[in-house]
Amino acid sequence: MAGDADRSLRLLLGLSSLLTSAFIWPAGIHASVHVAVETAESGIPPVYWCTAHYVEMLLKAEVPLVHAAFRMSGFTPSQTCLHWLTQCFWNYLDWTEICHYVSTCVVMGPDYQVYMCTAVFKHLQPEILRRTQSQELQVFLKEEPIRGFEVSDYLEFMERLERSYRDVVLTDMKTLRDPVGVENLIIRSRSRLDLREAGLQFGDDDCNGSIYSNNDLL
Incomplete structure (x- = not known):
């Protein structure tokens, strides 16, 4: 915004009025008009119980080699996804692409x-497969x-998704x-978070340690 404080404030106020802000601006979720009080007070951001869940589902269906690589590596794509999203891809994507990410979501x-996270994993597929072999x-x-x-x-890939x-x-x-609906999702997510912090894995053999069961992925 070229150092224009008023223009920047108007942009942020406009962004905060959109549902998208709850997902791309987790720090402002407590003030979002789109978020139920229960969600804001839970301490579990929507990117955890919603975005990460669907990234895993789409990877399994659309980029199966990457999904399999994560299974072999013993951790989940949702962990990486959350790390990227909570800092808005800062230090991971070029600044221009971060702007494109925000603009696309808005x-x-x-x-x-x-779809963006799924596309990033698809882009990284060759390197992910190579690093899986070297355990890196x-x-x-x-x-x-x-x-x-x-x-x-x-x-084009994201539009197809x-x-x-x-x-x-x-x-x-x-x-x-x-x-009401979000309360059930929060309870489900909190249970998963507690299990992860305890160092436990769950899900059936097909998920092989994923934080989501087969029923969740369908």
Whole structure:
């Protein structure tokens, strides 16, 4: 905003009025008009119980080699996804692509956050497979920038995901406004969080340590 404080404030106020802000601006969730009080007070951001859940689901269906690589590595794509999203891809994507990420989610809808993460994993697939073989996957995803990714290269892919999954993904995201519906999702997510912090894995053999069961992924 070229140092214009008033213009920056107007931008942030406008952003905070959108449902998208609850997902791309987790720090402001307590003040969002789109978020039920129960959600804000839970301490569990929507990117955990909604975005990360659907990223895992889409990876299993659309980028199965990456999904399998995570299973072999013993940790989940949702962990990496949450790490990226809580800092808005800062230090991972180029500044231009961070702006494109935010703009895409604002213009196209909050479900594009899910499609964006899926596209990033698809972009990284060759490197993910290589790092899995050398047992360096977790370190690579946490410490290395995402090189060569451009949102424009994956818009067609993300639009295809939208056509296939928007009815489900966006509907779940909109439960932020429903105190009853979101309470059940928070309880489910809190149970998973407690198990993860205890160092436990769950899910059947097909998930092999994923934080989600097969029923959740369907």
